[in-house]
Amino acid sequence: MLNPLEHPVCLEFPLRLEETAWAQHVPFAMFIISAMRPRVFVELGSFRGVSYCAFCQAVKSLNAPTECFAVDTWAGDAHAGALEENVLDDLRAHHDPLYADFSRLVQATFDEALAEFADASIDLLHIDGFHTYEAVRHDYETWLPKMSARGVVLFHDTEVRERDFGVWKFWAEVKSERPHFEFLNGYGLGVLAVGAEIPDGLEFLFRADENETRLIRDFFHQLGLRVESAEKVKAQQNQIETLHDYIEVLKTYEKVIRSSKTLRAYRVLKNEGFGGLMKKGFGKSGKNE
Numbered sequence: 001m002l003n004p005l006e007h008p009v010c011l012e013f014p015l016r017l018e019e020t021a022w023a024q025h026v027p028f029a030m031f032i033i034s035a036m037r038p039r040v041f042v043e044l045g046s047f048r049g050v051s052y053c054a055f056c057q058a059v060k061s062l063n064a065p066t067e068c069f070a071v072d073t074w075a076g077d078a079h080a081g082a083l084e085e086n087v088l089d090d091l092r093a094h095h096d097p098l099y100a101d102f103s104r105l106v107q108a109t110f111d112e113a114l115a116e117f118a119d120a121s122i123d124l125l126h127i128d129g130f131h132t133y134e135a136v137r138h139d140y141e142t143w144l145p146k147m148s149a150r151g152v153v154l155f156h157d158t159e160v161r162e163r164d165f166g167v168w169k170f171w172a173e174v175k176s177e178r179p180h181f182e183f184l185n186g187y188g189l190g191v192l193a194v195g196a197e198i199p200d201g202l203e204f205l206f207r208a209d210e211n212e213t214r215l216i217r218d219f220f221h222q223l224g225l226r227v228e229s230a231e232k233v234k235a236q237q238n239q240i241e242t243l244h245d246y247i248e249v250l251k252t253y254e255k256v257i258r259s260s261k262t263l264r265a266y267r268v269l270k271n272e273g274f275g276g277l278m279k280k281g282f283g284k285s286g287k288n289e
């Protein structure tokens, strides 16, 4: 059974905490690095890098022998929307000083990046790209030959049934063939053992009975809620800062308007009529600027 005291890294607070649907799974990301000690970890779909940096943070904290790769075009997709231009630069500014000695951000499509990895070389793969049934199936099938004998694949959004999300449907198919575990919180995270061996540290997940499953889910859910609450507070603080910036701009604008000759002329015209305007010298150049 899981003994959290053997994996204290899952209690670490994430250093990278931007807007994301992944916040609740940060403790499990850190845990699985501790339990598996993968040699190669690849993430398909990193966006602002919250999930990816959680894996990297655990690798660094544990001094684990893991090479990490984040693959993304950083162009966005129909579900994530088009990404702002500075998303990748912002991620690099956080990532490079901390993790560049064992991790690389690969700007490419998932299909283009395939050629960079030898067959049977990846121990841990996280699929979090485009979420239609066809896309997730394609990503899984094209990357499966790259998985090692102790390979584990994570699928995010297994519980989302809105719009054309189809991970839930693919997950239902694929989990019936392999040892698996699913977290239902945080839009769902599927954990699938795809190799001939199950990594020792993860056996308890795949062998959990009903009661253990409930406890494991609850344990990681509770830890995840702490991370998600902090993420929401940070997002609100950012919104408040943006509002403050707008208010400052409006105040400056108001000052400019109040001190403008046109506005003062309008006030005089309104209160004192045309005669007032002439008396106060409006219309003569160089006056009342």
Ligand SMILES: C[S@@+](CC[C@H](N)C(=O)[O-])C[C@H]1O[C@@H](n2cnc3c(N)ncnc32)[C@H](O)[C@@H]1O
Pocket (backbone or CB within 6 Å): 019, 020, 021, 022, 044, 045, 046, 047, 048, 049, 050, 051, 052, 071, 072, 073, 074, 075, 076, 077, 080, 108, 109, 110, 111, 128, 129, 130
């Ligand atoms: C849901 S977001 C990833 C969220 C991220 N894991 C997090 O922690 O918040 C999906 C990302 O996948 C990328 N993406 C989708 N399809 C892709 C493809 N075929 N090749 C490369 N990147 C892709 C998008 O650019 C987007 O940044």
